[in-house]
Amino acid sequence: MSIFGFRISPSSAINLDKVDRTRFEELCRIEPDAMRCMACGSCSATCPAATFSGMSVRKVLLNLQRGKEEEAFRLMSNCMLCGKCTMVCPRGINTRHIILSICRIYEKEAGR
Amino acid sequence: MIYQGKQKIWSDYQKEIPDDHWYYVRSCIRQNFFPGSERMFLEICKDVLGKDFYENEHHTTCGGIAYHCDTIPQETAMTIVARQFALMTEAGYENYVASCITSFGNYTEILETWNEFPELETRIREMLWKACRKEFNKPKYLAHSSDLIYKYRNEIAEKAAFRLVNKKTGEPLRVVEHIGCHYAKMFPSKGVGGAEYPYVLAGMIDAWGGEVIDYPERRHCCGYGFRQYHVKANRGYSLSNTHKKFESMEPYKPDMIITNCPGCPYFLDRWQYVIAEMEGKTYGQNGFGIPVFTYEEVAGLVLGYDPWDLGLQLHQVAVEPLLDKIGIEYSPEDKYKGLNKKDIMRPELPAGIKCF
């Protein structure tokens, strides 16, 4: 093959046709509030880990919905389960509980 | 697809194109990319249809590439354009037709800017006078040369030796039309059919017997984009755009692509070779690519010109499978012979995509 010095870039677009929703739907069955997020950002603003690691419950939920699970796990690995996000959520979502449910469901799938 | 819906839009975006007496300006790059095209345009307009088209050797670039690459200020581009208009005025013409899409977009943008800011036009007139002692009238009508072929499409169809029809099956050929971004995306009302569903090439395809394909990435850029291709670090981005378009049109099994921009046919043609090398993928039948043409080349084929006189040997993707489909005769051994049968040498043939 010829060496061109450039290549076809992969698309950065989210393709909703290809998102596997099985696990997210399982999460929603246990945690119906997971769908109620309105992306206000209170959780990330109050998160003690956010400024150092980018952790954000809103982004975790969005990434899971868009099929970007690895990114969600990367963010979640910085969570210290302190519960401040639960305290400030204007919609009363039990974010701490959701994080634990995510760990359970997605780890089971990944065989971890 | 609701055809009547498109017809409604097409009827909303019709522009006035005078029938005759045009001052013609060439593109900077087309003569290198597709050398038969501009010559064929003049031959069709002047010799076949008997119209008055005038060009002279004093005109220059419009400055469009430099302008879009941010290497010259707009006033410089405007002064260059003012000089072109002065040449038109000196030659006694009022209708101005550009061969290049970016030039057409550039002229349109400048005329609209002068309409909005007359003081800028006054300043440019002064600058032109200081620079070369010339004065100009603004063109009464501005067109892109594809507008003219669109205008003459039915006259060409009447004189046609071939139609865009598969000779064996009698089915219309499936044709992808690709419009240069600067044709109507900046000023939708200045293009035949507007910006979202342009009719300028679709009208030619309709008139010459083909079937127009509307595929999801139809509106997408070919990938040339001056700042994308010309900087090597961005070149992959250019290729990716082309790749995206081919992936999108692939299910429709197009027989050919028609374009009206200097860069688009070049990149849609050459990148097919690069994609074949990189990905091992070709988009035509039996390992061939999808041949890409300028509208003048297609008009020439329809009128019965010899494919090698149209410069089709300079295409990367082999055009022969399409010529066979239409039933156009050609001599394989003359493919790489130039004017007066002069040998122009055979290129090395690629491995990934079938060529002759």
Add this chain to the structure above:
Amino acid sequence: MKEIVVIIGGGIAGLEAASQLLKLGYSPIIIEKEDHLGGKVANWHKLFPDMTPAKDIVDELIASSKDSNIFLNTEISFINRLQDSYNIKLSNGISIMTKYILCTTGFRLFEAEKKEEYGYGIYNQVITNGDLEHWFNTGKDERIENSSMQAIGFVHCVGSRDEKARNSQCSKVCCITAIKQAIELKEKFPDAQIYCFYMDLRLFGKKFEDFYIKAQKDYGIHFIRGRVSEVSENIEGKVIVKAEDTLAGKPIKVTLDLLVLMSGMVCNPDTHKMAGMMALQVDSDGFLKSHDNVFHITSSTKKGIFYAGACTGPKTVPETLAEARSAVLDIHSQIISGQ
């Protein structure tokens, strides 16, 4: 002699005003250009947020205003201003003298085909909010019946908050209408994924927020913050929608079996014609200009001419009804004070 009040427009604002005027002992005359009363609401199926059948509201309004003089299929030929009254000539040849005119000319749905990039009228599977209500009412729409309905999209703000469409105003009711229609479609097609593409969600009214939460939690409707940039059709005749998921900061695309465009509210062009006859002021958003926007929304700057409902801007049904009552009270006050 009973005072005559001419009501221009037999939609819900006009009917409610007529009904209240009758109760106060006046003689309302309704002029309606269509062959039926009830205006746009008569074409709607159910109303947010209680899912009240639109027909019930319209029927009740028609019943309570039936003693008015009603001219259907009638337009206004011209209006002359006299000393302290107006002479209105109708297209059926009748002339009416009145001191009081109430404009309830309503709105028009934005013509979605003007947003060419969304392909309404070009791609089969692109419909409008109005088309969807028509289907809810009649059950007849080949575009919906003949498709599998695995994925459905809604585009908010079609022709609203859009200077390119020459409408910078928010149409106010489309966000909640999209949520209502998304829920109704999810009930009919439980297996479908439903996506709402929005710029802002403007859910201001009573119970609207509850409705939004219900759509998210109970119906699993996906809300994507990003304006659809273009729509195209694939080889199977499905539509492909492109937008940016602005919360994820990434381009997003999805293939849909049906795309519903939430056409916004724009001023009825007949209103402009009428405004010209009476030299009424038109606001920068194209709707009629009230005396002011806080205290006298139902008053014009001309004596004896009043407004109610969506002729002065996008309104919900309860707001329209409240304005009709308010305008009637203004007219009543003027009549009894002998002005």
